[in-house]
Amino acid sequence: MNILIIGNGIAGSTAAREIRRRSDHDITMVSSESVYPFSRTALMYIYMGHLPFENTKLEADDYWEKQRIRLVKGEVQSVDFAHKRVHLVNRESLSYDKLILATGSVPQTFDWNGLDLDGVQGLYHLDDLTRLETASQRGITRAVIVGGGLIGIELAEMLHSRTIDVTMLVRENSFSNTVLPPEESEMVNAEIRRHHIDLRLETELKEITGENGRVSGVVLTTGEHITCNFVGITAGVRPNVDLLRSTGLAVRQGILIDAFGQITIEDVYAIGDCAELTVATPGRKTIEAVWYTARNMGETVARNICGQSTPYEQGVWFNSAKFFTIEYQVYGSVPVSFGSGVTSLFWQHQDQKKSIRLVYDANGKILGFNLMGIRYRQEVCTKWIEAKTHIEVVLEQLELANFDAEFSECHENELRKIYHQITGKNIHKKAERSLSSVVKFLTSWS
Amino acid sequence: MELNHQTLAVINPGHSTKLRIGQKLSLSLVATGLMGQLLFWLNHTLAQALPVLVISITLISLGSLTYTWQLYRHKQPGISNDYQFTNSLTAKGSVAWVLAMMLTVFYIILYWFPQWLGLGADGQANTGLIALYDPLSFALKGKSASQWFVYGSLYTMAIDLLGIKFIWKYRHSRYQVYRTLSIIFFQTCFAFILPEIMQSLNQPYFDLKNLWPLNYYFFFDWHLDGLIKSGLFGYFLLFWGLAGFLVFTPVLTWLYGKRWYCSWVCGCGGLAETAGDTFRHLSDKSQRAWKWERRIIYGVLVFVVVMTLAVITTRLTGFRNLFIIDSGTLAHWYGFLIGAAFSGVVGVGFYPIMGSRVWCRFGCPMAAYLGILQKYKSRFRITTNGGQCISCGNCSTYCEMGIDVKAYAQKGQDILRASCVGCGVCSAVCPRGVLRLENGG
Incomplete structure (x- = not known):
């Protein structure tokens, strides 16, 4: 089978790698941006002189040849779904048995005057x-x-x-x-x-x-x-779908996909920033234009193409970023305001560079974690959220989640103190910050 | 902060490629101090050694510390790697090549032409640079200086001053601060002051943390004889050296990985982490480099074992040709090729071109031994945080050992590599909180 991927961002690249891991299909990946896939999120580090472009590539150059993934640099001019062909601006055309659209985003603009000026x-x-x-x-x-x-x-x-x-x-x-x-x-x-x-x-x-x-x-x-x-x-950004709007494809903001990444046209899939879920999980968006979503969709589409029917599940939300020197991590659901049954336990360092927020519902079920300047372990937080663990159990074991470097100050006690102030309940620390306890926790009561 | 117009932002006092006047003055102080030493080297009769030494070291220290202060005082605590790949010194530009050349020449003179530094032949008084350090040497051990004393002094100064710079740079990370304080302590006390004081008490020169096989001459006749002659204390040192290699090393490496030695204690590692920090990103990350790394470093390990076995056999039985070649010749060539040329000339001289850990990565037999223990008998590993990796490449770029950390992190795999010295910088530079050094697993 001949698989063609348009776009070599993290969605397309993940799909290519995962299809190869599972099958022997012919894989071709087209990009107008660069021959070799690189990490878009690292563009800033190149500009600041932290690293050269070379170091942002997802894999060494010879990897793609060894994996028999054909990389084509070219800009797509049109897609002919009826004849299963993709035409490039340079007049080349590529045929496919299955097509994956992973065209990503473009910057969102409004009707401001002067957008076309130099600079x-x-x-x-x-x-x-x-x-x-x-x-x-x-x-x-x-x-x-x-x-x-x-x-x-x-x-x-x-x-x-x-x-x-x-x-x-x-x-x-x-x-x-x-x-x-x-x-x-x-x-x-x-x-x-x-x-x-x-x-x-x-x-x-x-x-x-x-x-x-x-x-x-x-x-x-x-x-x-x-x-x-x-x-x-x-x-902000919006899905890069302008090219596909007139092709009969179902496009809302992004290309509409079902739970299996498939769109209304047979043998065509859409993943990553350009894709929009027809129906989202309650509390989640239909377009989640972040790195991690794109990667997960790439994995899911690879499974489906390789015959392992797997619906795309939005899973427990997570994301991360860095605001100048402050790292940010979020796990699960963290609303921007509280009340109506959703409470948050919040501790903040006096220097305003670190904070921990635990979000839980009226029954005490943990819903989310929001971290600033502190690292928490994704697997642990996700497991608590999936298991609907009670806030007090989470507080007892909170050290398990701490992923800060050795000797870093621990602030989990502060949260227990604040909880005591709010509820009058004394919660005692019952876990140590060590890898062996984490492994024990992750492999037990699932 | 000052606002100069309602619509204008506060003037940005942030960092720049251009040095501010204060930084230039600080560098001038360092240059003047070094110039003083150079002038004395060229003509030691110009002035008395003591004042020149005191003034030059003061100028170098003062210049270095004020430079550091000015470099980081405007920056928020956090990662500061701006311009690493555009600056001439750190991006293999002409400044880097000139520095590499000067360091290399210095090492060649140090190892093979110490008389050029002013070493007095056959008991004659020192001249030149070595005479400059005589006062310090007399103060510490009551003897005149040798080229190794001068080297030790400069080496310690580099680790201490640039260690302070490193601490300032990484002041937001306790792991980095504690680790660097440890390096400074072990270099200053264990490698520099203690052995000199021991010599003043008529004891043999012995650096307690320099273990076989890094200390390749441990089993040489002159070394063992020296220890045995020193009586009970000598036997203690002999026992310490053997236990260090056979017991402490495996136990500590099982508990903490090779980092307990390579980035908390060792002097070679210490110099790489402090003076060499500026060049850590220059290590070669290719698969090819990794292949050569394994060939060379385990080759050196075999070489040191063979050489040592031959030397011990000769000592015990008088038989000199255990491995066909004469044991004395083997020892001589090991000292020349590995002890001097590799660890010194290539190891440090090439910092600005090949990165700071060339010796530790490709040549050090101790690192090879620790690496095998770490790989197969250690609780140490670097774990990754679920799916948070964004493949940016900072971790691999700043790995001084040339490990392609990203290749593991983006797959969510633990990193368990023989060469990892556990410096913790991959974890520090990660913008998404993905990597953590761990004991236990």
């Missing part, structure tokens, strides 16, 4: 990095970033590393407060300001101004004008 860009594609580097070499004295979110703060960190003054426009009244609870969101605001970024909350862009085709500044909805020679557009 205005998003940060998603490898080409974006090249453009940013070119602009930096030419000299950016002042940059404006439009939109909070992870890419926005990463772009701020990147520009900051080159001593560029950065203004960040955030529509909400606190950074990422649609994802982070208020205290965590405030910690990120503080961290951004500690790095001398001019963070403007509740501020919106009206238009971008230019001179001779180059960006010269931005105008805010308040009428205020900020002079700058670079504008980063990081107001």
